Amino acid sequence: MPYLLLLLLASQPVVADLSSARQAELLNMLKHDCGSCHGLPPKGGLGPSLMADAIADKTDALLFDAIQNGRAGTAMPAWRPFLNAEETHWMIQRLRQP
Amino acid sequence: MNLKLWRCLIVITGWLLWSALNAEPRASGDLGLVIERETGSVLIINTTTASTLSRIDNLGDLSHASVVFSRDQRYAYVFGRDGGLSKIDLLQDKLVKRIVQSGNSIGGAISQDGKLIAVSNYTPGGVKIFAADTLELLADLPAEYGDEHKRSKVVGLVDAPGQKFVCSLFEANQIWLIDAKNPRQPQVTKFEDIGAQPYDALLTPDGHFYAAGLFGEKGLALLDLWQPENGVEHILADYGKDDEQMPVYKMPHLEGWTVAGDLLFVPAVGQHEVLVIDQRDWQLIKRIPVAGQPVFVMSRPDARQVWVNFAFPDNQTVQVIDVKDFSVIQTLQPGKAVLHMEFTPRGEAVWMAVRDEDKVVVYDTDSFRQSAQLPARKPSGIFFSNRANQLGL
Numbered sequence: 001m002p003y004l005l006l007l008l009l010a011s012q013p014v015v016a017d018l019s020s021a022r023q024a025e026l027l028n029m030l031k032h033d034c035g036s037c038h039g040l041p042p043k044g045g046l047g048p049s050l051m052a053d054a055i056a057d058k059t060d061a062l063l064f065d066a067i068q069n070g071r072a073g074t075a076m077p078a079w080r081p082f083l084n085a086e087e088t089h090w091m092i093q094r095l096r097q098p
Numbered sequence: 099m100n101l102k103l104w105r106c107l108i109v110i111t112g113w114l115l116w117s118a119l120n121a122e123p124r125a126s127g128d129l130g131l132v133i134e135r136e137t138g139s140v141l142i143i144n145t146t147t148a149s150t151l152s153r154i155d156n157l158g159d160l161s162h163a164s165v166v167f168s169r170d171q172r173y174a175y176v177f178g179r180d181g182g183l184s185k186i187d188l189l190q191d192k193l194v195k196r197i198v199q200s201g202n203s204i205g206g207a208i209s210q211d212g213k214l215i216a217v218s219n220y221t222p223g224g225v226k227i228f229a230a231d232t233l234e235l236l237a238d239l240p241a242e243y244g245d246e247h248k249r250s251k252v253v254g255l256v257d258a259p260g261q262k263f264v265c266s267l268f269e270a271n272q273i274w275l276i277d278a279k280n281p282r283q284p285q286v287t288k289f290e291d292i293g294a295q296p297y298d299a300l301l302t303p304d305g306h307f308y309a310a311g312l313f314g315e316k317g318l319a320l321l322d323l324w325q326p327e328n329g330v331e332h333i334l335a336d337y338g339k340d341d342e343q344m345p346v347y348k349m350p351h352l353e354g355w356t357v358a359g360d361l362l363f364v365p366a367v368g369q370h371e372v373l374v375i376d377q378r379d380w381q382l383i384k385r386i387p388v389a390g391q392p393v394f395v396m397s398r399p400d401a402r403q404v405w406v407n408f409a410f411p412d413n414q415t416v417q418v419i420d421v422k423d424f425s426v427i428q429t430l431q432p433g434k435a436v437l438h439m440e441f442t443p444r445g446e447a448v449w450m451a452v453r454d455e456d457k458v459v460v461y462d463t464d465s466f467r468q469s470a471q472l473p474a475r476k477p478s479g480i481f482f483s484n485r486a487n488q489l490g491l
Contacts (some may be wrong), residue, residue, distance in 0.1 A: 077345030
C-alpha cells in the first residue's frame with residue numbers, strides 16, 4: 001500500500017510551492033551531494049550521467065523511485081529521509097532542463 | 099640607433115634588474131593547493147603564513163579532484179573529473195600544461211622516480227601513464243575484464259616501491275600491480291576475485307601493503323607487496339555482518355592511516371564507526387563509535403590523533419580520536435559541509451575545507467581552536483606539497 005501511494009504521488013504534477021530558500025538548498029544538494037558521485041555538471045562519475053539528454057528516455061516514475069528508494073546492487077542510496085515527493089519532483093524537473 | 103632609443107633601453111634594463119633583485123624568491127616546501135570544485139579553479143596557498151598566494155582558473159570540472167606533487171615540489175598535477183590533467187607551476191602561479199586524457203577520471207599517482215604520472219579513469223575505464231615533464235602519453239592500459247571485454251572503472255591508484263603502480267577495478271573485482279620500469283610497455287599482474295566492488299585503496303606509508311576497501315561486501319582486500327605471489331587476502335570479511343547496513347550518502351576515501359605501533363584506522367562503510375586493525379595479524383581490534391559515516395580518517399603526522407569527517411547529513415562535524423585509548427576527545431563543528439582535511443607537515447595545524455560556507459579553516463591540533471580562516475569558493479580537497487615525498491600519495 002505505501003508503494004502504491006508512492007506511485008500515485010509519483011504521477012502527480014509538480015506544484016511549485018517550494019520556498020526559494022528550500023530551492024536554493026536543493027540546488028546546492030544537487031550540485032554537491034548528488035554531484036559527488038554524478039559529477040558537476042552531472043556528466044557521470046561513480047554514478048551514471050544525469051544530463052538532460054542522458055535521462056531523456058527515463059520516465060519520471062523511474063527517476064523518482066531511484067531517488068526515493070535507491071538502486072539495489074549499486075552505490076545509489078535512498079534519499080527518502082531528506083527529500084519528500086514534491087522536492088524529488090523538483091529535482092527531476094531541474095535535471096530535465098537542458 | 100638614436101640617443102632617445104638608447105636612453106629608453108637603459109631605463110627598461112635598469113627597471114628589469116631592479117625588479118629581479120627585489121622579487122622575493124619563493125620556496126615550495128610549505129605550499130599547497132585548495133580545490134574549488136564548482137568554479138574549476140585552485141588556490142595556491144602557503145601553510146606558514148596561512149595565506150592565499152594566487153588562484154589558477156580554467157581547470158575544467160573539478161567536482162572530484164586530487165593532486166600529486168613533483169619531487170622537487172615545484173609542480174602540482176591536478177586530476178579532474180572530466181579527464182583533465184593539469185600541471186601547475188607553484189613558483190610562478192601558472193598553468194604549465196593541461197590535457198584532457200579521458201572522458202571521466204578519478205585520481206592519479208606519481209612514480210617513485212617522479213618521472214611518470216599515472217591516471218585512473220572511469221570512462222573509458224583504465225590507467226594511462228604520462229611523462230611527468232611533457233605529459234606525453236606513454237602507455238594506455240584498458241581495464242578490460244570478462245569474456246565480453248567490458249571496461250571497469252579504476253579506483254585507488256597509488257605508486258609503490260620498485261617503480262610500480264597499484265590500482266583496483268570497481269566492477270571487475272580485481273587489483274592490478276603495474277610494473278612501469280619500462281613505461282612504454284608496463285607489465286601488469288592481475289589479481290582476480292579480490293572481493294566485491296573495491297571503492298578506494300591505500301598504501302601503508304612504508305609501501306609494504308596495499309589495502310582496498312570493499313563496497314559490495316564487508317572488509318578489505320589486502321595485497322602484501324613484499325610477497326605479491328601470495329595473492330590477495332580478504333580481511334575483516336565477517337565483522338558486523340549482522341548489523342543493519344545504512345545507506346551511504348558519500349563514498350568513504352582511504353588515504354589516511356595511522357601507524358601508532360601497528361595500527362591501521364579505516365572508515366567502516368555504511369556504519370557510524372572507525373575500524374582499528376592490528377597490522378601484525380590483520381585482526382579487527384576495535385570499532386570506535388563516531389558521529390556519522392566516516393569519509394576521511396586521517397592521522398596527524400605524529401599519529402597521536404586521528405581526525406574524522408563525515409558523509410552527508412553529518413558533514414558539519416569533525417571528530418578527533420586519541421590513539422592512546424581510542425576515545426573521541428573532541429567533537430568540532432567547523433562549518434557546513436567539511437569535505438577534506440590536510441595536516442601541515444609536522445601536524446601542529448590542520449586545514450579543513452568548509453564547502454557550503456566558502457571558506458578554509460585552520461585549526462590548532464593542540465588547543466582545537468581555529469587559528470586562521472581563508473576565503474575559498476566551494477572548497478573541496480586540500481593538498482600540501484610535502485606529499486611529494488610520501489609513498490602512496
